[in-house]
Amino acid sequence: MKPASLYSTFFPALQGKKSKMSSTDPTSSILLTDTAKEVKNKINKYAFSGGRQTVEEHRKLGADLEVDVPYQYLRFFLEDDDELEDIRSKYASGELLTGEVKAVLVKIIQDWLKQFQDRRAKVTDEDVKNFMEHKKITPYPKAWEEVMQKRAAEKAAVEAKKKAEKEEAEKLAAIKKAEKAKKDAAKKQASKDFAIAKKKKQEEEKAA
Numbered sequence: 576m577k578p579a580s581l582y583s584t585f586f587p588a589l590q591g592k593k594s595k596m597s598s599t600d601p602t603s604s605i606l607l608t609d610t611a612k613e614v615k616n617k618i619n620k621y622a623f624s625g626g627r628q629t630v631e632e633h634r635k636l637g638a639d640l641e642v643d644v645p646y647q648y649l650r651f652f653l654e655d656d657d658e659l660e661d662i663r664s665k666y667a668s669g670e671l672l673t674g675e676v677k678a679v680l681v682k683i684i685q686d687w688l689k690q691f692q693d694r695r696a697k698v699t700d701e702d703v704k705n706f707m708e709h710k711k712i713t714p715y716p717k718a719w720e721e722v723m724q725k726r727a728a729e730k731a732a733v734e735a736k737k738k739a740e741k742e743e744a745e746k747l748a749a750i751k752k753a754e755k756a757k758k759d760a761a762k763k764q765a766s767k768d769f770a771i772a773k774k775k776k777q778e779e780e781k782a783a
Contacts, residue, residue, distance in 0.1 A: 586651070587644055591623035607692070611685045618645065618681050619674075626673035637669040638676075645673070645680045652683045 588594045588603045596604040602621045605614060625643030627633035640646050646666060653659045662679065665671040 584651075587623075587647055589617060589621040589623065589644055591642060591644060605684060605688075607688065607695075609688065611689070614684050614688060615681045618677050618684070622648075622677060622680075624673040624677075627669075630672065633672060634669040637667045638671075638673065640667055643673075643676075645676045648680055649676070649683070652680070652687060 586596070586604075588596045589605070590603060594603065602617060605617060609617070623642065623644045625639035625641070625646065627636055627638070638646070640663065643666075646663070649659060649662060653662075662671065662676060666676055
């Protein structure tokens with residue numbers, strides 16, 4: 576068997592190649608759960624453009640396709656090679672503006688996502704169950720099973736210890752709180768008894 580290599584191209588983040596997609600930054604990528612409105616807003620507002628600063632400059636120099644995110648996405652999502660070449664040629668020469676290229680991408684992504692989301696909505700829990708029964712997925716090799724079980728047991732032991740320590744701390748805090756409440760009540764009662772005794776003494780002295 577001859578050796579082989581597989582090369583994959585990663586999508587750049589919407590903000591460009593110098594940034595990266597992040598789950599904490601929803602504006603850095605197009606999500607499979609995005610609505611058509613969200614797709615349009617993300618591409619128009621955040622997709623890094625290789626276009627020039629002014630229309631005049633863009634018409635003269637054309638777009639820098641190496642850094643232009645909308646064009647990079649079209650290279651994947653636009654299946655018509657002739658149309659892609661037409662966009663590449665016109666955009667690079669300045670005939671097409673960034674807004675026009677983004678509009679093409681918005682429509683393509685919206686259509687693709689709608690088809691995906693419609694298909695996904697038809698998948699039921701029963702479908703998933705049937706799939707998993709016939710195509711069981713082993714998350715790790717069997718040789719690792721003992722190691723994974725040991726790790727799971729160690730994790731459970733650590734969690735159990737933390738839970739016990741937390742419960743003990745809460746118990747001690749409750750005891751301290753009860754003792755403080757008892758002392759405060761005794762102090763309050765003593766103060767009340769002193770006030771009553773003082774008043775009684777004053778009344779006796781006045782009567783005498």
